[in-house]
Amino acid sequence: MNNSNIRNFVIISHIDHGKSTLADRFLEITKTVESRQMKAQFLDSLESERERGITIKMAPVRMSYSLNSNFYILNLIDTPGHPDFGYEVSRALAAVEGAILLVDITQGIQAQTLAKFYTASKQGLKIIGAVNKIDLAQGFDIEKRIEELAELIGCSPEEIHRISGKTGVGVEELLKAVIENVPVPNSKIIASNAEIGRALIFDSFYDDHKGIVASVRVFTGEFKIGDDSCLAAAGEKFKIKEIGYFMPKLKPSEKLFNGEIGYIATGLKDPEKIKIGDTIISSKYQVASSKGSKDLALLGYSEPKAVVFVSFYPDLSDDYDNLKKALQRLRLNDSALTFEADFNEVLGRGFKVGFLGKLHFEITAERLEKEFGIKTINTFPSVAYKIKKRGEIKMIENPAELPDDFEEIYEPMIKMEIITPMQYLGSILQLKENFRMENIGTKNIGERIFVFAKMPLAELISNFDDKLKSISEGFASFNYELTDYQKANLEKMDILVAGLKVAGLTRVIPNQKLEYEARKMAEKLKDILPRQQFSQAIQAAVGSRIIARETIPAMKKDVTGYLYGGDRTRKMKLWKKQKKGKKKLLEMANVRISADVFKKIIQ
Numbered sequence: 191m192n193n194s195n196i197r198n199f200v201i202i203s204h205i206d207h208g209k210s211t212l213a214d215r216f217l218e219i220t221k222t223v224e225s226r227q228m229k230a231q232f233l234d235s236l237e238s239e240r241e242r243g244i245t246i247k248m249a250p251v252r253m254s255y256s257l258n259s260n261f262y263i264l265n266l267i268d269t270p271g272h273p274d275f276g277y278e279v280s281r282a283l284a285a286v287e288g289a290i291l292l293v294d295i296t297q298g299i300q301a302q303t304l305a306k307f308y309t310a311s312k313q314g315l316k317i318i319g320a321v322n323k324i325d326l327a328q329g330f331d332i333e334k335r336i337e338e339l340a341e342l343i344g345c346s347p348e349e350i351h352r353i354s355g356k357t358g359v360g361v362e363e364l365l366k367a368v369i370e371n372v373p374v375p376n377s378k379i380i381a382s383n384a385e386i387g388r389a390l391i392f393d394s395f396y397d398d399h400k401g402i403v404a405s406v407r408v409f410t411g412e413f414k415i416g417d418d419s420c421l422a423a424a425g426e427k428f429k430i431k432e433i434g435y436f437m438p439k440l441k442p443s444e445k446l447f448n449g450e451i452g453y454i455a456t457g458l459k460d461p462e463k464i465k466i467g468d469t470i471i472s473s474k475y476q477v478a479s480s481k482g483s484k485d486l487a488l489l490g491y492s493e494p495k496a497v498v499f500v501s502f503y504p505d506l507s508d509d510y511d512n513l514k515k516a517l518q519r520l521r522l523n524d525s526a527l528t529f530e531a532d533f534n535e536v537l538g539r540g541f542k543v544g545f546l547g548k549l550h551f552e553i554t555a556e557r558l559e560k561e562f563g564i565k566t567i568n569t570f571p572s573v574a575y576k577i578k579k580r581g582e583i584k585m586i587e588n589p590a591e592l593p594d595d596f597e598e599i600y601e602p603m604i605k606m607e608i609i610t611p612m613q614y615l616g617s618i619l620q621l622k623e624n625f626r627m628e629n630i631g632t633k634n635i636g637e638r639i640f641v642f643a644k645m646p647l648a649e650l651i652s653n654f655d656d657k658l659k660s661i662s663e664g665f666a667s668f669n670y671e672l673t674d675y676q677k678a679n680l681e682k683m684d685i686l687v688a689g690l691k692v693a694g695l696t697r698v699i700p701n702q703k704l705e706y707e708a709r710k711m712a713e714k715l716k717d718i719l720p721r722q723q724f725s726q727a728i729q730a731a732v733g734s735r736i737i738a739r740e741t742i743p744a745m746k747k748d749v750t751g752y753l754y755g756g757d758r759t760r761k762m763k764l765w766k767k768q769k770k771g772k773k774k775l776l777e778m779a780n781v782r783i784s785a786d787v788f789k790k791i792i793q
Contacts, residue, residue: 193449197372198265198407200282202310203292204300204667205272208322211355212292213251213268219362220253220264222437248282248393250405250451251438255365262369265451273302273669274547276309277494277526281392281466283309285407285451288316288372290364291343295321295352298335299342299635301609301669307342316372319343320351320364331637338636375449387411387419387472389446389454390488394464394522400432400455402464402522403440409488412447413454413472422469422487431457461518466525494526496544497602497672498571498651499587500551501532501694502558503540505565510539516562517541520554527554532588535693536788537567542588545571548651567788569694573647576600576675590696592682594733599698600675601646608641608658610666615639617661624657625649626700647672648698683708683737686729687719694788708738716740718790 201209217223253264267282283289289310293303310317319339324332333347340347351367353360393405413419413433420427432455434442446452454470456463469487504513521527528544545551551571558564574587578598586592592599606627610618618641621627630643645654650670658666681704685695699707708730715728721742730738 193376193447194374195261196263196265196375196449197288197368198267198286198375198449198451199288199290199368199372200267200269200279200286200310201290201292202269202279202306203322204294204297204302204306205270207292207294207297207300207303208355209268209292212290212320212322212353212361213249213266215355215358215361216253216264216266216365217251217438218358219365220255222251222253248278249438250393250436252435252451255369257366257369263450264365264368267451272549273305274545274549276305277546279306280309281525283313283315285390285392286315287375288318288368290318290320290368291339293319293321293335293339295323295327295332295335296330297665298638299338299609300667301607302667304342304607304609305669305671317343318351318364318367318371319345319349320353320360322353322355324352324359325354325357334636385411386486387413387417387470388486388488389413389470391464391466391468391470394466396461396519396522397455401457401459402461403453403455404464404470405436405451405453406446406470407451408446408448410448411472412445413470414445417472419454419456419470419472421463421465422471423465424463424468426458426463428456428458431455461522464522494546495672496526496528496546496574497647498545498547498551498573499542500545500571501534501540501542501569501588502529502555502566503532503534503537503568505567507538509564512562513541513558513564513566516558516564517543519562520557524554526550534569537694540566544587548655570697571651572698573602573651575602575680575698589682589698590693592696592698594682598677599680601648601678601680603644603673603676604647604650604670605673606641606643606645606650606668606670608643608666608668609635610639610641610662612637612639614662614666615641618658618666621654621657621661625652625654644673645670646676646678646700681732683711684731685711685715686727686731687715688726695791704732705737712738712740715791716742718787720787 201212203209214228218225218228248270249268251266253266255262255264265286267286269279269282291303291307291310293299307317321336321339336347336350340350351360351364353364355361387408388410389406389408391404391406395403397403413430415430415433417430418427419430432442433444433446433452434440435452440453443452446454458464471486502513504510517527517529526546529541532540532542534540543554545554548571555566555568558566572589574585575592576599577584577586577592577596579593579596608618615632619630622630625645626649627643627645630641633640658668679701680698681701683697683699683704685692695711697707712728712730719726719728719742722744725744726742728740728742729736
C-alpha cells in the first residue's frame with residue numbers, strides 16, 4: 191500500500207443535518223461493520239450523544255473500498271455540529287485533506303454550515319457539497335437550495351450530490367467522489383525531514399492496559415511497535431506499546447506510515463504528559479534532544495481558550511480524588527477542558543473548570559455522572575472579566591474575587607451570526623434589549639435573513655439559545671466567535687443570609703438588570719431555605735448598599751400551651767423570655783446551607 195490509495199476526509203455540517211446517519215451508510219457500503227452489528231449513530235459512542243441525538247466527540251474510522259480494480263483506504267472523521275465543539279472540528283480538519291459539506295435540503299444553509307465551510311476553506315481542504323434528506327424534500331425548492339450551496343462552495347449545481355443518508359440514495363456515488371476529488375495525503379507534508387517519523391496528535395483517551403492512547407495522523411516517515419519515540423512539546427520519551435487503526439474498534443497493526451490515520455499506545459500513565467496538538471517523533475532518527483524535537487514539531491492548531499467557568503464540587507466529599515482523576519481522563523480527549531483546585535465554605539473542596547460554552551459545560555457534567563459515577567454540585571456559570579485597578583489590568587475568573595473598588599471593568603464580547611426565515615426577523619430583533627445586542631445588521635441569503643450583531647458572552651450563556659429557538663419555532667440557527675473585551679457597566683452582587691455572605695452565590699450583573707435579578711434571587715431563597723428558630727433576613731447587596739430583601743419568619747412554638755386560665759401576666763413573662771431567647775439565637779446565628787439546598791438554589 192502506498193499513500194496514493196489513501197483518502198482522509200471529514201463530514202462537516204450544521205447540527206442535526208445528518209452527519210452521523212451518512213457515516214452509518216458509509217460503514218455499510220464499505221462493509222466496515224457487519225449488518226448484524228449495525229445500529230443508528232454507530233460512531234456516536236457516548237451515552238449523551240445518543241440521548242441528545244447530536245455528535246459531541248469526533249470519531250475516526252478506517253474503511254476499505256474497491257473502485258475500478260483499485261483498492262482504497264478511506265479514513266473518515268465524523269465531527270460535531272454545535273458551535274461549542276468547534277475546536278473538535280478544527281482538530282479533525284488538521285488531520286485530513288478533504289471535507290464533505292452536508293446540508294439538510296429541508297433547512298438549507300444554516301449558521302454552522304457557513305462557519306464550518308470558512309474554517310475548512312482556510313485549511314485548504316477540497317470541499318465536496320451534498321444535500322441530504324432528499325426523500326423528505328417534497329414541497330421544498332430543491333434547485334434553489336442546491337444553487338445556494340453551489341454558490342457558497344464556488345462550483346456548479348451539477349457538482350452538488352443529492353443524497354439520502356436514511357435510504358442510502360446517492361451515498362455510494364458520494365463516496366466515489368471522495369476518492370476521485372480528495373487529494374492524496376501528501377499535500378500537507380513538508381519536504382524537509384520527510385524520512386523522520388512524525389505524527390500529529392488530534393485526540394487521545396485512556397486505557398487501563400495500554401495507558402494513554404493517542405489518535406494520530408502520520409505526516410512523515412513511519413512508526414512500528416517497540417519504536418523509541420518522544421513527544422515534541424513535552425519532551426517525554428516512551429516506547430510504543432501498540433499501534434493500529436480504528437475499524438471502528440481498535441485493530442492492532444504492525445506499523446503506521448506516511449498519510450495514515452490510526453492510534454499509538456504510549457504506555458504513559460500520567461494524563462498531564464499528553465497534549466492535543468503535540469507531535470510524536472520517532473527518536474531512532476537521533477532527535478531525542480528536547481531542542482531537536484521541538485524543531486521537528488508539526489504545525490497543529492491554535493490552543494483553545496476557556497471562556498465559561500463553573501466550579502464543580504463532589505456531591506460526596508469523599509469523591510474529591512475520584513473527581514480529580516475523572517477530570518484528568520476527560521481532558522485527554524477534550525483538550526479544551528481546563529481545571530484547577532477550588533474551595534467553597536458550603537461545599538468544601540472542588541475544582542474550577544473552564545469550558546468553551548454552556549453546552550460544553552452541560553455535557554461534561556453528564557459525562558462525569560454517566561461515565562465515572564460521580565454526582566457533582568456546580569456554581570452559576572460565569573465568564574472571565576478584565577478589571578482596571580490602580581492603572582493595572584487584571585483578569586478575574588471568579589465573581590467572588592472581584593474587588594469593590596475597581597476603576598473599570600471589561601467583559602468578553604462575541605460576534606453573533608443568526609440565520610432565520612423572514613417571518614421571525616421582527617421577534618429576533620426584539621431580543622436586542624434583553625440580551626444587550628448592539629451593532630445589529632442584516633442581509634438576505636436566498637429566502638432567509640442573515641442577522642449579525644455584537645453581544646456579551648455572559649448573555650449567550652444565560653438562556654439565549656432557548657429563547658431564540660422558542661421565538662423562531664426552532665427554525666433560526668446561530669453561530670458565534672469570541673472577538674474582544676469591551677468596557678461595561680457591571681456590578682458585583684453578593685447574597686447575605688442572616689447577615690452572612692453566602693459563598694458561591696456572588697454574581698456579576700449588568701446595572702440595568704441588577705434590581706430584577708436581586709429580587710428574583712431573594713424570592714427564590716425565601717422559598718427554598720428552611721425556617722429556623724429565629725428570623726432570617728435574605729439580602730442582595732452591591733457593596734454596602736442593599737437592593738433587595740426578603741425575610742424568612744422564625745418557627746413558632748406555643749410556650750404557653752400548657753397554661754390554663756389564671757393571670758395573663760404569666761403568659762406575658764414566657765413570651766418575653768422566648769423573645770429574648772430568639773434574639774440571642776440570632777446574635778449567635780451561623781446559617782449553614784446544605785449541599786442539597788445549594789443545588790436547588792443554582793438550578
